[in-house]
Amino acid sequence: MVYLFEKFELDDSGFCLFHEGRRVPLEPRALRVLLLFVQNPGKLLQKDFILESVWKATFVEESTLTRAITILRKQLGDDSRAPTYIETVPTLGYRFIAKVETLSAAEPGETHPDAKPSVNQTLEPLPHPLTLEADQDRFPPFAKVNEVLTPNPLSRKHEGRSVKWRNWYLLAVLLPVAGGAELWIHFHHQPILEEKKAVVLSDFENSTGDAVFDGTLREGLTVQLEQSPVLSLISEPRIRNTLRMMSRNPETRLTPVLAREICQRTDSAAMLDGSIASLGSQYVITLHATNCNTGEVLYTEQVQAARKEDVLHALSTVASNLRSRLGESISSIRSLDTPLDEATTSSLDALKAFSESARVENESGSAAAIQLAQRAVELDPKFAAAWAILGRLYGDIGQEKSSAESTAKAYEFRDHASDHERFFIVASYEMQVTGNLEKAEQTCETWAQVYPNDAGSYGFRAGLILRVFGQYDKAIENAEHLVGIHPDFAMAYHFVALNDIALGRYKDAQRIGERASARNFKIPYYALDQFRLASLTGDEAAMQRVVTMAAKMPGSEDMIAGQQASSFASHGQLEKARAVSAGAITFMVQSGRREAAARAESGSALREAFLGNRDQAKRLALAALSLSKGRDAQYGAAFAFALSGDSIKAEALASDLEKRFPEDTSVRFHYVPTLRALVALDRHDATKAIELLQANIPYELGSPQSSFSGFYGVLYPVYVRGMAYLMMHRGNDASTEFRKVLDHPGIVANDPIGALAHLELGRAYVQSGNSVGAQAAYKDFLALWNAADQDLPLLKQSRLEFARIEDRNH
The missing domain is CATH 3.40.50.10610 (ABC-type transport auxiliary lipoprotein component)
Structure with a gap:
């Protein structure tokens, strides 16, 4: 007989107690007392009866029973003062008060x-x-x-x-x-x-x-x-x-x-x-x-x-x-x-192709394994796990469209998978296809409860979901837990470092990187972590070492090129940024990674737009859209159009994103509100812009998905809100927004808005009458741009504004 009460299961044939599927350690006598209780629920069992039933002819004192009851309460999580399971009847005995269900044995x-x-x-x-x-x-x-x-x-x-x-x-x-x-x-x-x-x-x-x-x-x-x-x-x-x-x-x-x-x-x-x-x-x-x-x-x-x-x-x-x-x-x-x-599949041949794809991936990489994974789904078109792996393999090589299509197929056939595999499939679908990260978080939470030793739920939360929500502390908890249960999972260390950097814990990020190095892990994302740390601490020699290292590590060149280009642009060195990004984009296109190239081109367009080169920004935005209309590339291009005064194209692209991705968390809370706020500013309606940006407030410190794939978009709603307040001549409110950008350098990383926020903060202080603060903010900006391209209109304009402030202060 099996006795069920609350989340416990007592099997009398196996003589063992389980809690939510996990064995609960109990000494035999205490377990026999519990068995007696569940066999007589709701009944008063006198102490003498319990002692005689459990200890039989052995002479024991009443304290022995008391000890057994104490052990049971501890393992059941019961409180003698407010019992859920074992009620004490003073001087007489005990009563088991929880509802007990019984299951008969199978024949x-x-x-x-x-x-x-x-x-x-x-x-x-x-x-x-x-x-x-x-x-x-x-x-x-x-x-x-x-x-x-x-x-x-x-x-x-x-x-x-x-x-x-x-x-x-x-x-x-x-x-x-x-x-x-x-x-x-x-x-x-x-x-x-x-x-x-x-x-x-x-x-x-x-x-x-x-x-x-x-x-x-x-x-x-x-x-x-x-x-x-x-x-x-x-x-x-x-x-x-x-x-x-x-x-x-x-x-x-x-x-x-x-x-x-x-x-x-x-x-x-x-x-x-x-x-x-x-x-x-x-x-x-x-x-x-x-x-x-x-x-x-x-x-x-x-x-x-x-x-x-x-x-x-x-x-x-x-x-x-x-x-x-x-x-x-x-x-x-x-x-x-x-x-x-x-x-999995009823086809041995399909399962063999599936297992071979894993072996080939380990030996030769994701690209080499794709053909075998495709063979598996050709042999069994309903092989959900194979579709899921195929989606991941395509994602590894930057073919996001094919990746999303395969992931959608896995979701379509998810009933042909185990509960274990289905968690991975559903969470992947919610993150990649619909983009509904609120649902993905719920899925991962349940996944972690049912399979507490699985890497997937913790990795998805630490690497993406919680970062989009701006919950970096929780992301670190998940990542550190992942390191603890899977110390040989290389990405777990990157997730810890990435979120440590976001919170400004640079020394902690350095230490976790050293732990990864000690285990001889070599993945491209470690180069990304090292470059960001070097950039944030102003270590130019270390930055150059990472660039040199990345050239020898396949898979890291693109990421480091994007970071390097953004870093150059943040210091006003636009010519250098153009050279780095142009070479990287050409390489991506030649290697067939058009989606990745489109995101990189959108990043280039954004840099031009932020630094005031409107015509160049529009040209690059069009080039990005000609490569791909993927979600993140389209957002970057639309932002560049909006910032460059083409509100018609920006609005059309925003509406298209809203229609194509109605559930997507980044689209709903980051992309569309920010794009429409910029359009409102172009039409001199700052009040409307502030109203539109209210949607982003719950996630305002979050990192939208464009920041993972294209390294842009973080804190853009905050920055645009500051611009709106400037237009309304609300200098104090504007300075609050730009300070948010400056107070979170680990989140902003190398994005140009990190440098431009100094300039905009200076302008906000001018409006609010804080001349000392304004002078300091302009000095900070000009110090960052001390080696900037001298012909940049923004540099010339900022110098003129600073000169006026100095004249007034003197």
């Missing part, structure tokens, strides 16, 4: 209603003096899904499905004959892993001669085990990094011997190895779980599949049984256990 031999008779036939037991009867564990039918997942549309209650649980025949050979039955019963009712749930999965041994199984079964078992919210598979990046530390090729085939050594080095609990062999016309799948340190075989199972087409179904059964033996609760398994042919 032995109950099968999946769709199971084929030929699938998963367990092999005959090996000869041994201790003969095991059919598995006597009673597993309840489908229990309620973990409550945190149930209200989410991502979850699917597999109503009516029950899993055929198999005998653990080979356990007998691992136990001594003397006392074997008692030992077997104890072992059978205890999970083979207790607290530490990390496991290493080796490659499957394929002796069938059929190459379709190479890599496929390991991929399939990975998908199945990743559905568990309790287990934690050692990630591929961590395996490869461990192999490097062992002076081994990171692409070395993971044999059981090698997997066990990795298991030991990563301080994991167990190593899993499997094999597939032919038995006449049938197939035999064997799986072993081994203690990494002792080499003790913890669990072995073999199943048969009558046909090749049944192998994936057989593997699903093995994985479900394994999860149970590793200590996961029954309700957790049944609520998060999509069969492999539903979670």
Whole structure:
């Protein structure tokens, strides 16, 4: 019998307590007291009755029962003064006051209603003096899904499905004959892993001669085990990094011997190895779980599949049984256990192409893996996980349109994926296709609750969602947690550094970068972090070192070129900015990355517009739109048009963005309000501009998505609001807005508005009569532009204004 109360589950057959799918450690006597309570809910149980029932003939004092009750309350999170579970009846005893539901045991031999008779036939037991009867564990039918997942549309209650649980025949050979039955019963009712749930999965041994199984079964078992919210598979990046530390090729085939050594080095609990062999016309799948340190075989199972087409179904059964033996609760398994042919594909060939794409990506990069991922979706057009990976691969090489299309396909077929995969698919769709980051945040929050060891939810929040919201502190918390649970995930360190920089914690950002370097991580984004740190601290020599380094690191050249061009423009060195960006854009176009080139061209247009070169800004904005009308490129071009006085084009582009991306958070709260405010300013309606910009206030310190892909757009609404107040001659209000820009240099980074805010602040102080503040602000601006191009009209104008201020002050 299984007893359910609140978020707890007490299984009397397994003699264990679970909370939201996680085993709760309890000493046996306390657990027996709890069992007595849930068997008699609402009833007063006198102390003598409890002592006699639990301790039987053993003489114990009442204090022993008191201690057991204290332990129970602590583990249940109960308060004796305001109890939720155990109520004390003074001098008499205790009453269990929580509502208890019971689930009857499933009958032995109950099968999946769709199971084929030929699938998963367990092999005959090996000869041994201790003969095991059919598995006597009673597993309840489908229990309620973990409550945190149930209200989410991502979850699917597999109503009516029950899993055929198999005998653990080979356990007998691992136990001594003397006392074997008692030992077997104890072992059978205890999970083979207790607290530490990390496991290493080796490659499957394929002796069938059929190459379709190479890599496929390991991929399939990975998908199945990743559905568990309790287990934690050692990630591929961590395996490869461990192999490097062992002076081994990171692409070395993971044999059981090698997997066990990795298991030991990563301080994991167990190593899993499997094999597939032919038995006449049938197939035999064997799986072993081994203690990494002792080499003790913890669990072995073999199943048969009558046909090749049944192998994936057989593997699903093995994985479900394994999860149970590793200590996961029954309700957790049944609520998060999509069969492999539903979670991935029923096509072995498609699954093989999918697994091969991962191998090729690791060896040769994203571009090389695309063809195999495309092959997988050609073989099975409803293979959701393959569409999702294809979307990510396209995104890696800068083909955003193809990436969004593939991600949308994954979302369309999301019902053909496990709950685990569906979280990734839905969150990716919400971030990339609709852009609705409020929904994406809700998805990631639920994802983290159901799968607390998954990197995805924390990475999506730290790297994008929370940054758009301007919640950099929360982003750091997520990123640091990600580093803690996945220390070999290189991007996690970048997320910490990126958000540390945003909050001005430059030393912390430097330290996390050093930690990443110590692990020999090399990704392009580290160059971005280093350049920004050098720029913000005024270390020009360090900036040049990063530029030199980026030239030798594929993938970082574009980012550093954009940063370098913006840095030049921020110091009024527009000729240098043009040269850097022109070369980078030409390279992007030649390499087929038109969307990336369009964003870079929009960045160039913005620099020209901010520095007063209106005609050049419009020309570059048109060039950007001719390359791509992607969301972020179009925003940059529209802003350049608006800033250059072409309000008609700016309004048309804003309306188009609003129509194409009605849910998009950046469009709704950053892009459209700011563009329409600029249009209002062009029409000398500053009051309207202020009204329009109210929509941005909740996210005003946020980094819109254009700042990730094009390195522009941060705090633009704040800057434009300051311009509106200047037009209204409200100098004090204007100075407040420009101070926001100047007070957050880590967010603004190298964007030209960081320098221009000094000039605009000076103008705001002039309006408010603060001549001393105005003089200081102009000095700060001119100091930044001390090496500016001398023919810039803005430089000439600012010098004239400063001269007038000095004359008045003297």
